[in-house]
Amino acid sequence: MQRIGVFVCWCGSNIAGTVDVKAVAEALRSEPGVVFSTDYQYMCSQAGQEIIKEAIKEHKLTGVVVCSCSPRMHEATFRKTAQAAGLNPYMVEIANIREQCSWIHKDMETGTQKAIILGRAAVAKVNLNAPLIPGQTPVTKRALVIGGGIAGIQTALDIAEAGFPVDIVEKKPTIGGKMAQIDKTFPTLDCAACILTPKMVDVAQNENIRIFSYSEVQEVKGFVGNFNVKIKKKARFVKEDVCTGCGICTEKCPQKKVPNEFNLGMDNRRAVYIPFAQAVPKVATIDADYCTMLKTGKCGLCAKVCTAGAIDYTQKDEIIEEQYGAIVAATGFNPISLDKFDEYAYNQSKDVITSLEFERLTNAAGPTAGKLLRPSDGKHPHTIVFVQCVGSRCAACADKGKEYCSKICCMYTAKHAMLTRDKYPDTDVYVFYIDVRTPGKNFDEFYRRAVEEYGVHYIKGMVGKVSPQGDKLMVQASDLLANKQLHIEADLVVLAAAIEPDKSARSIATMLTASMDTNDFFTEAHPKLRPVESPTAGVFLSGTCQGPKDIPETVSQASAAAAKVIGLLAKDKLTSNPCVAHADELMCNGCSSCANVCPYGAISYIDKEFRMPNRTTAIRRVASVNPAVCQGCGACTVACPSGAMDLNGFESAQIIAEVDAICR
Amino acid sequence: MQKITRENLINKAIELLDNGTVSRVLGWKIGEFAYDVTPAVFTTKEDLQKDFIFDDFCNANFSKYLIAETRKAEEKVLVFLKPCDTYSFNQLLTEHRFSREKVYAVGIPCEGMLDIGKIKALAGEGIIDVIPGEGSITVKNLYEEEKTLAYGDVLTERCLSCKSKKHVVYDELMGEEGDVIDSNRFDEVEKIEKMSADERFAFWQSQLSKCIRCNACRDICPACTCEKCVFDNPKSSVNNKAISDSFEEKMFHIIRAFHVAGRCTDCGECSRVCPQGIPLHLLNRKFIKDINSFYGDYQAGQEEGSRAPLINYTFDDLEPGEAVGRGV
Numbered sequence: 003m004q005r006i007g008v009f010v011c012w013c014g015s016n017i018a019g020t021v022d023v024k025a026v027a028e029a030l031r032s033e034p035g036v037v038f039s040t041d042y043q044y045m046c047s048q049a050g051q052e053i054i055k056e057a058i059k060e061h062k063l064t065g066v067v068v069c070s071c072s073p074r075m076h077e078a079t080f081r082k083t084a085q086a087a088g089l090n091p092y093m094v095e096i097a098n099i100r101e102q103c104s105w106i107h108k109d110m111e112t113g114t115q116k117a118i119i120l121g122r123a124a125v126a127k128v129n130l131n132a133p134l135i136p137g138q139t140p141v142t143k144r145a146l147v148i149g150g151g152i153a154g155i156q157t158a159l160d161i162a163e164a165g166f167p168v169d170i171v172e173k174k175p176t177i178g179g180k181m182a183q184i185d186k187t188f189p190t191l192d193c194a195a196c197i198l199t200p201k202m203v204d205v206a207q208n209e210n211i212r213i214f215s216y217s218e219v220q221e222v223k224g225f226v227g228n229f230n231v232k233i234k235k236k237a238r239f240v241k242e243d244v245c246t247g248c249g250i251c252t253e254k255c256p257q258k259k260v261p262n263e264f265n266l267g268m269d270n271r272r273a274v275y276i277p278f279a280q281a282v283p284k285v286a287t288i289d290a291d292y293c294t295m296l297k298t299g300k301c302g303l304c305a306k307v308c309t310a311g312a313i314d315y316t317q318k319d320e321i322i323e324e325q326y327g328a329i330v331a332a333t334g335f336n337p338i339s340l341d342k343f344d345e346y347a348y349n350q351s352k353d354v355i356t357s358l359e360f361e362r363l364t365n366a367a368g369p370t371a372g373k374l375l376r377p378s379d380g381k382h383p384h385t386i387v388f389v390q391c392v393g394s395r396c397a398a399c400a401d402k403g404k405e406y407c408s409k410i411c412c413m414y415t416a417k418h419a420m421l422t423r424d425k426y427p428d429t430d431v432y433v434f435y436i437d438v439r440t441p442g443k444n445f446d447e448f449y450r451r452a453v454e455e456y457g458v459h460y461i462k463g464m465v466g467k468v469s470p471q472g473d474k475l476m477v478q479a480s481d482l483l484a485n486k487q488l489h490i491e492a493d494l495v496v497l498a499a500a501i502e503p504d505k506s507a508r509s510i511a512t513m514l515t516a517s518m519d520t521n522d523f524f525t526e527a528h529p530k531l532r533p534v535e536s537p538t539a540g541v542f543l544s545g546t547c548q549g550p551k552d553i554p555e556t557v558s559q560a561s562a563a564a565a566k567v568i569g570l571l572a573k574d575k576l577t578s579n580p581c582v583a584h585a586d587e588l589m590c591n592g593c594s595s596c597a598n599v600c601p602y603g604a605i606s607y608i609d610k611e612f613r614m615p616n617r618t619t620a621i622r623r624v625a626s627v628n629p630a631v632c633q634g635c636g637a638c639t640v641a642c643p644s645g646a647m648d649l650n651g652f653e654s655a656q657i658i659a660e661v662d663a664i665c666r
Numbered sequence: 667m668q669k670i671t672r673e674n675l676i677n678k679a680i681e682l683l684d685n686g687t688v689s690r691v692l693g694w695k696i697g698e699f700a701y702d703v704t705p706a707v708f709t710t711k712e713d714l715q716k717d718f719i720f721d722d723f724c725n726a727n728f729s730k731y732l733i734a735e736t737r738k739a740e741e742k743v744l745v746f747l748k749p750c751d752t753y754s755f756n757q758l759l760t761e762h763r764f765s766r767e768k769v770y771a772v773g774i775p776c777e778g779m780l781d782i783g784k785i786k787a788l789a790g791e792g793i794i795d796v797i798p799g800e801g802s803i804t805v806k807n808l809y810e811e812e813k814t815l816a817y818g819d820v821l822t823e824r825c826l827s828c829k830s831k832k833h834v835v836y837d838e839l840m841g842e843e844g845d846v847i848d849s850n851r852f853d854e855v856e857k858i859e860k861m862s863a864d865e866r867f868a869f870w871q872s873q874l875s876k877c878i879r880c881n882a883c884r885d886i887c888p889a890c891t892c893e894k895c896v897f898d899n900p901k902s903s904v905n906n907k908a909i910s911d912s913f914e915e916k917m918f919h920i921i922r923a924f925h926v927a928g929r930c931t932d933c934g935e936c937s938r939v940c941p942q943g944i945p946l947h948l949l950n951r952k953f954i955k956d957i958n959s960f961y962g963d964y965q966a967g968q969e970e971g972s973r974a975p976l977i978n979y980t981f982d983d984l985e986p987g988e989a990v991g992r993g994v
Contacts, residue, residue, distance in 0.1 A: 509981060589894045593761035598977040607762075620737045622893075623762050641977055643925050644892035645902040658903040 004129050007038040007063040008121065009054055011045035011070035013100055018043075020104040020113040026069060029118045033125045037061050046076050051083040058087035065093045065128035069121045071100040090133030092580065092651055097124035119664055126663035130656045134580035139630050141227040142327040143571045146171065148219055148510060149332035151179020152553060153545025153560045155201050157330050160564030162210035166571045169324065170205070171214045171233055173506065176281035178202055179334055183264065183358060185365040185372075187553055188417040189448035195367070199280040206282045215283055218506070220321065222329070222513040223603050225633050226540025227576045229326040237317040239288035239296065240274075245312035247284030251304035252276055260292045262369075265362045268377060269369035274304045278367060286312070328567040329514060331524055331536070332544040332560070333507045337499035338393050342402035346392065346497055351470040352378040354495045357388075357411065360418055374426060376494055379473065383429065383493030386422060387477045388415050389465045390435040393500035404500045406521060409550035411498035412439045416452040418496065423456040432459045432490060434479055442552070461488070468495050507547055515601060516541045524548045534563040542566050581651035582632035583639060585625040588612075589646035592623030596638035596647050604631035605638065670774055670841045672720040675746060678772060678840065679718070680711050682744050688770050689741035692731055694724040700795050701782040705731060707743075720746075722780040722798055725822065727933050729754035730888040736768040743769055748776040749844060750824070752833045753931035753967030754888035759835075760971055761929070763891050773836035775844065778817070778825035783943070785820050789813045824934025824947065827851035834968055851932065855951050874916040876942040883919075883936035883946050889926035896925070923949040928957060928976035931967040960984055 008030045012018035023041040031039035038061045042050050045068055057063060066089065068080045073096040081091035099117040107113035145161050147154045150172030158168045170177060181187075182202075184194040205211050214233055221232040255272035262271040264278055273292040276284060288296065288304070295301040295315055305313035337356050340348040348354045353376050355363070366372035376383050390411055396403030412435070419431045438460065440446040452458045463480040470476075477490040503522045511518045516536040517525040524543045527535040534543050542563040545556040570576075585596070587610065597605040607623050614620045625647070627638075638647045639654060648654055679691045695706035696719040703723045708714045728745050732755075735743050747755055752773060759766055785805060786793065792808035803820060805813045818826075829851060831844025858866060884890045884897070896902040897918065904921060923946075932954055936946040957964055961975035961983065975983075 512981060589892070589899070591761065591763065591892055593763070595761075595977050598973060599979075614737070618737075643929070644894065645896045645899065645904065646893075655901070655903045 004035045004065045005037045005063050006035045006065040006128050007057045008067045010041040012043045017100050017104040020107050021117045022114040025114050026117045030121045035129045045070050054083050055087040067095050067124045069097040069099045072098045092134040093131050095124040095128045097121045123660040123663040126659040127656045136580040137578045138575040139578045142325045144326050145328045145567050146326040147330045149334050150177030151334045152181040153556045154332035156557050156560035157544045157564045158211050160561050161567050162208045164568045167210045169212045171217050173218050175216045175287040176277045185361045188413045189444045202282040227327050233322045235320040237319050239317045240286045241312045241314050242285050244310050245285040246310050250307050254307045257292050265369045266359050328540050328570050330542045330544050330563050331547050333504045333547040335501040335546040338502050345467050347468045356497050356499045360496045385430045385492045386494045387492040388433040388496045390498045392497040408500045410552045415498050416449045419458040420452040420456045434461050434465050514541050579634050581634040582629045583627045583649050586646045587624045589644045590624040595641040599637045599641040602631050602633050604628045675720050676714050676718050688744040690743045692728045692745045694719050725779045727751045732764045736764040746772050746774050749831050749833050750933050752835050754933050756835050756970045757931050757967035771836045773833035773839040775841040778821045780820050781822040852955050855955050873944050882939045886935045886939045889929045927953040928974040
């Protein structure tokens with residue numbers, strides 16, 4: 003029989019406000035196995051922990067139940083406390099009477115009743131707890147960064163700087179991401195390429211960094227410290243180690259009608275291409291969807307002009323398998339599709355463009371060589387209307403837009419408006435906004451300059467309709483401050499489309515077993531205190547895959563994620579979780595259900611001789627769990643038909659005892 | 667097509683015993699009554715000629731017997747498998763329950779087996795012989811009466827909604843290969859799905875309360891092959907859920923249906939052996955129907971080594987919430 007102590011925490015008024023803590027302590031005192039029960043204002047405080055330690059010694063406790071906040075907050079604290087008093091840390095159970103009780107109930111009576119039930123369940127479990135001893139697992143000292151935008155680049159550089167090898171997997175032919183497409187950056191107006199490309203070169207030259215461009219993560223197995231990852235290196239039909247990046251093939255290729263995705267389809271590239279001049283790796287890629295040679299077997303011009311002999315039409319996708327200790331998700335963002343926003347006529351007129359397209363139109367390496375010209379007729383636009391929050395903060399249009407604020411649009415629109423007025427003072431610039439949000443260092447000053455120095459017309463109100471009429475765009479909008487309808491004859495309309503996580507993020511999250519929110523942004527382990535870690539151990543978050551961010555924020559988060567990775571890789575061993583599965587060989591049928599559902603590949607089978615009835619023996623196939631690989635998820639225990647699989651610390655009998663205690 | 671007879675099977679068995687392919691034969695043995703056929707292991711020509719039987723009452727699915735039988739000796743055992751038995755055979759191979767190398771499987775055709783319960787209901791007690799005819803059977807009783815019954819009226823429930831006449835696995839096939847049948851086996855399930863929750867509860871309550879916990883359904887089930895059943899294991903915490911009161915008694919069948927979900931081949935043995943006539947196969951069929959509609963058609967045992975949807979994961983699997991929403 004256990005000797006259990008119950009410790010009910012007030013958490014100031016957090017718990018005591020809606021739960022009668024004294025009544026809870028009193029009620030739990032008469033539960034089976036309980037020999038001591040008390041309450042205190044802050045159990046997690048030094049004094050609170052002393053109460054627990056003293057009670058363990060004085061009452062010779064063998065188990066401890068703390069009725070307090072979520073185990074995610076203080077389970078570790080109380081386990082350490084128990085350990086300091088000589089108790090096995092796994093003899094401690096937390097009944098969460100804060101997040102799951104006091105915070106969600108308003109009525110003292112209901113709250114108290116529920117707290118007693120939760121405490122009772124924890125007591126029932128501790129009655130069946132057994133001491134557990136953690137083991138150790140080694141750490142593979144290499145990191146994987148998924149995504150080669152500015153977030154991935156910064157994370158990789160920082161990890162490599164600390165002396166650990168890093169691999170970047172980038173699905174496009176070059177690293178650089180969205181930042182490579184941007185012209186100038188707010189609020190300093192540095193040229194994006196000028197600050198980004200040196201970093202790209204650093205990545206290429208760093209001995210600790212390998213770049214897998216035009217590649218995708220295909221499979222992730224294992225766990226913190228020991229991930230086993232399969233990377234699919236897509237066939238680019240050019241030998242990466244031979245190609246010099248001279249670009250002759252990209253000039254000679256006869257297939258000229260391929261929409262250039264780097265310029266968002268506003269001009270064309272060839273079937274063999276290098277996305278932009280400063281691409282890293284500077285290696286050509288053949289687009290199999292357009293290459294005549296690959297489609298029909300006739301052409302082969304690029305191979306003829308290539309002096310290095312780098313073209314290889316027979317190249318196949320390649321699978322690379324590698325071990326990693328830590329994985330950083332840096333999968334980035336995309337503007338949302340505007341197909342459903344008919345009111346802005348995006349699909350009807352070439353002169354309605356997104357802000358990212360505007361970046362390319364004003365970029366010296368863009369389709370117009372940096373001259374702001376209308377896509378339809380190549381004429382200089384004299385009236386430009388910028389529309390903010392297209393699909394952002396759109397609670398009412400959740401079917402096509404996003405409820406959240408995309409955060410970067412106010413600032414880049416101010417930048418666009420300001421630069422346009424600076425370069426083309428004869429242009430009238432209107433910006434329609436719901437609110438202008440400029441929190442950030444030197445951000446508001448920047449926006450004020452756009453309004454005050456550059457004379458941009460900021461109008462509070464939304465655009466109702468854009469209709470193309472002749473070569474003009476009729477913009478119908480409301481001015482909420484003047485309370486009147488506006489009709490503007492515009493030459494160009496620029497839409498600040500909301501941003502959303504890259505589509506690949508969901509499948510990557512699934513592979514990593516990392517959680518996501520309803521918008522497919524990766525969830526952090528704690529929004530304030532662990533903002534760059536995923537709740538999945540060994541998985542870290544960098545950049546906009548976690549939420550909308552501008553470049554400075556992305557870079558700081560990227561470095562923060564790197565610091566966390568370095569902290570992990572610096573360790574030689576990790577303490578493993580002793581709550582792992584084990585099979586009762588006498589009951590195991592060897593059916594493989596558990597191995598089929600195990601996400602970590604921790605279960606294998608052995609043939610073993612067993613005594614059978616009537617002095618016979620039989621060789622039977624039975625499951626065997628590798629405790630170093632098992633992560634204690636418990637999937638096997640529910641898949642096992644015979645109940646042979648069980649999980650230390652979460653045994654079926656313990657769970658059922660909890661349920662029984664709740665239903666009593 | 668030449669009909670496969672008892673003699674054909676005996677000759678095949680003797681041939682395989684004589685040439686040393688197998689050392690034992692798993693077959694049907696004649697019982698006290700004509701309809702009272704039992705599974706048995708034969709090792710000699712004499713025993714085979716004396717007791718081996720093959721008629722319309724050879725219902726028993728031998729697949730499960732192979733687990734114990736293959737453990738007894740190193741030599742191969744001969745087993746006769748009807749089409750539906752081959753699905754159970756494959757499923758057990760998928761679950762590594764016996765070694766394929768220790769079995770010589772002979773596929774035999776099946777035109778449907780008879781249900782003695784139905785015959786007795788129509789022809790009364792005291793039956794001493796059942797003589798098969800064209801599309802009908804003749805029943806003789808103690809009182810020297812004869813009664814002719816239509817075949818369709820006395821077929822077992824599972825044969826009426828037969829899913830396949832095709833053998834999915836064998837070493838040798840006797841007779842001709844049949845086809846997978848587009849059966850109407852889910853009609854009955856749909857009928858129950860259409861009931862209101864209260865009606866459905868009342869239906870199952872009336873059925874399951876007949877249960878006497880004889881465990882026949884579990885003992886015959888080719889999916890219930892655990893070394894130690896959770897219901898016999900006091901440590902499993904499940905056994906006491908199914909014994910303490912009359913409601914929990916019903917939980918036995920519900921828990922069992924969950925245990926075989928995704929592994930049940932719909933062989934129908936559970937309902938066939940139930941002495942109380944509970945349509946247990948409908949519980950399993952409901953699972954099969956739901957699995958099909960949630961994850962795409964899947965037939966357990968059709969392919970050796972196939973990953974059942976419930977122990978597999980694909981990116982386009984439906985979210986648990988969707989399943990709840992669609993559940994009836």
